[in-house]
Amino acid sequence: MKIALASDHAGFELKETIKEYLTEHELIDFGSHSTDSMDYPDTGFKAAEAVARSECERGILICGSGLGMSIVANKVKGIRATLCNSVELARLSRKHNDSNILVLQGRFISHNLAKKIIKVWFSTEFDGGRHQRRIDKISRYEKGEK
Ligand code: RB5
Numbered sequence: 001m002k003i004a005l006a007s008d009h010a011g012f013e014l015k016e017t018i019k020e021y022l023t024e025h026e027l028i029d030f031g032s033h034s035t036d037s038m039d040y041p042d043t044g045f046k047a048a049e050a051v052a053r054s055e056c057e058r059g060i061l062i063c064g065s066g067l068g069m070s071i072v073a074n075k076v077k078g079i080r081a082t083l084c085n086s087v088e089l090a091r092l093s094r095k096h097n098d099s100n101i102l103v104l105q106g107r108f109i110s111h112n113l114a115k116k117i118i119k120v121w122f123s124t125e126f127d128g129g130r131h132q133r134r135i136d137k138i139s140r141y142e143k144g145e146k
Contacts, residue, residue, distance in 0.1 A: 001122075004059035006030040006047035006069070008040035011062025011106035014114055018060060021115050028056055044072035051100055052078040059101040060118070066105040073101045077142045080135070085109050090117040094124035096131045 003025045007015040012035050019027055030047040032038050040063045051059045059081075061069035066083040073081030081101035082093035085108060093099035102121050104114050126132075140146065 001058065002026045002028065002056045004028050004030060004047035004050040004056035005061075006043035006059070007032055007062040007106065008043065008064070008068070009035045009037050010064030011040075011069070011104070014062050014104060014106045014111060015060075017111045018062075018114065018118065021118065040068045041072050044069045045076065048073040048076040048079050048081070048101060052076045057100075060104065061101055062104045062106045064105065064107040066103045066108070070103045073103065078139075080138070084117050084121065085113075087113075087116050087120050090121040091124050094121055095127045098126040098131070098135055 003022065005015055005018065005027055009032055012032050019029065028050065031043040044061050047059045047061060050056045061073055061081065063069040070081055070083045073079050079101055080097055080099050081103050082097055082099040083103040084090040084093055085105055102118065104117065
């Protein structure tokens with residue numbers, strides 16, 4: 001799977017750990033490339049747009065709290081970005097929300113927990129059914145339809 005990765009300075013170290021962990025996927029790293037202070041929208045929008053354009057199948061975005069990257073990613077049409085700080089939320093974000101971008105907290109979870117979250121996020125399928133109906137309503141809203 002082709003995966004878009006992006007962080008700011010507060011997510012840089014976890015992004016590097018993830019790059020070592022996700023060896024079975026093709027990773028496109030949109031930065032940041034150091035712990036020097038930078039603005040999360042600069043990398044987050046690029047990665048989210050790559051997913052929205054289907055250049056990447058999914059994305060993982062990381063900032064300090066996960067909040068900024070969540071806001072950025074969910075501004076991009078077609079993105080369903082989910083901030084997950086537990087394995088159970090990762091599971092639900094795939095089963096119920098068909099999450100296509102996982103957002104992680106660089107400053108609030110261990111790298112070990114992040115790996116567990118990522119493993120479940122990749123291995124859990126979308127349930128469809130009533131959840132597809134709900135996602136269709138979001139898609140229609142994005143298109144300006146009722
Ligand atoms: C950076 O200090 C921090 O504000 C950022 O990583 C993120 O948490 C913003 O939402």
